[in-house]
Amino acid sequence: MELSQVATIAGKEFWDRIRNRWVLAVALVFTVFALVIAYFGAAQQGAVGFRSIEVTIASLVSLVIYLIPLIALVLGFDAIVGERERGSLDLLLSMPITRFELILGKYLGLAGALAFSTVAGFGLVALVLSAQLDLNALFHYFGFMASSVLLGMAFLSLAVMLSVLAADRTRASGLAIAMWFFFVLVFDLLLLGALVVTGGQYGGDIFPWLLLLNPADVFRILNIFTLDDVRTLYGLATVFPPSLAEPWLLTAVMLGWIAAPLGIASWRFGK
């Protein structure tokens, strides 16, 4: 593998997103949402203003779990199929570059743009709030940012996989939306439904493991379990064994969610 080729492709994808202000727009969305949530998140209880980092992170997690998968899927779904459909893929592949280098470069460039937006957007909020955050709160907030980046990477990897598997852009976009619905909206409902139908008698033991099959759930557990207040708030502590909630284990699962779709994508693209 020639890293310079990967870097050339990644650099182009990244700078494309900087130049067309994609990075700026997404970062602004994150900043605005995070500020609104931090200051008005408790408005329902009749109070405004920043309250606690736990509540803020819990609210942000609920938002990010919808938003980041969507942004990542939209960002990546046409990575390969778009080049193919426009007709620029053949020229690219006639260059001294392997298909693996191309797909890895595409992924890293887009991932860089998404990570940069995420860190800049939420980082700005951390700066604004810094006067009201102690070291422990900052630590948790950075954990939230890091896991948000991982969540984006995982869904971006899924998107790039779709962009290799789909025959055209229309199908790729349809699959991307379907994937978002499945992981973000349907998956948990299905699990809950199964649990209720069986009266909780079967599958109770494998239920936590099944949650690992959804990167969005992994992200949720990763954030919520590091905060004691939030854990009780969500009532998740009752169903999820602490032994599984090790941050390193969850991070490893997330990395698996990044590597596996990319692996499938490059295997399929190489054929």
Added chain:
Amino acid sequence: MESTIQAAAEAANADAVVRVRGASKHYGTVRAVDGVDLAVQRGELFGLIGHNGAGKSTLFKMMLGLIPATAGEIAIDGAPVTGSGFRAVRRKIGYLPENVVLYDNLTGLETLHFFAKLKSVPAAGCGALLERVGLAHAAGRRVREYSKGMRQRLGFAQALLGRPQILFLDEPTTGLDPEAIREFYVILRGLRAEGVTVIITSHILAEIQERVDRLAIMASGKVQALGTVQALREEMDLPLWFDVRVADSDFTAVRDALGSLPVAAIEAHDGRVAVQVRRESKMAVFAALATLGERVLDLHVREPSLEDVFFGFSD
């Protein structure tokens, strides 16, 4: 004698830059490319012509290793196109795809810089390349604002990055005006003089016929004919036309002079007489017309065009 010819052919084949042996590409029951054998020599300007769907673009992509062959072997500069050693060969190849698509958001110069990086070519030469294809004035403009012809020129500049030894040009003159087409062939002749091998497809047969060293006519995924334009004309044995202008538009005089010579067709229009004869009667017809002496005001022989040859082979 025969064995010497065969040995010479094999020696030439061994020196071929592009070697295609029994290459096929099947999509289900469709045989897009069907058992093609080709050898293009170093420094040759080689034309590939055929109808849409004849298989030439598929063959092109197979030669570039973009589409894997169902059967057969393709090697460029001795390296199999599907092998791991082909990356090194790619650095020596320039490719201009049909209807080249570049990145709208990049400027002309940025486009060349991007491809130069992928080819490990110093960016310093990019400006000169733009100059060479007549795009120096538009170097800083985005490709989005380029006309079709300008995109084609930029695509050509891209193909010339890093002084390639083998050029694959798929319909390179599409969208170019006549002057640009002439400039394009001037550049191409210069490259051939430097020993660059060029493989070119075109559907404008009149444009290609005077310019290629050899050509292959493809139809239904097969090479139907292969050789110089003249050799193909002779092989097809197509009739040629004599256009004669005689004093007083005397049609009868011409017919009488031809006497019993085998004439395929004879017609008169605009004061001229057009006579179609078989190739072997060419000199006899000349002699017969010479008997008319000074009554012949003008004489012109029309060889069958590449188009005639093409339709002869592909029908």
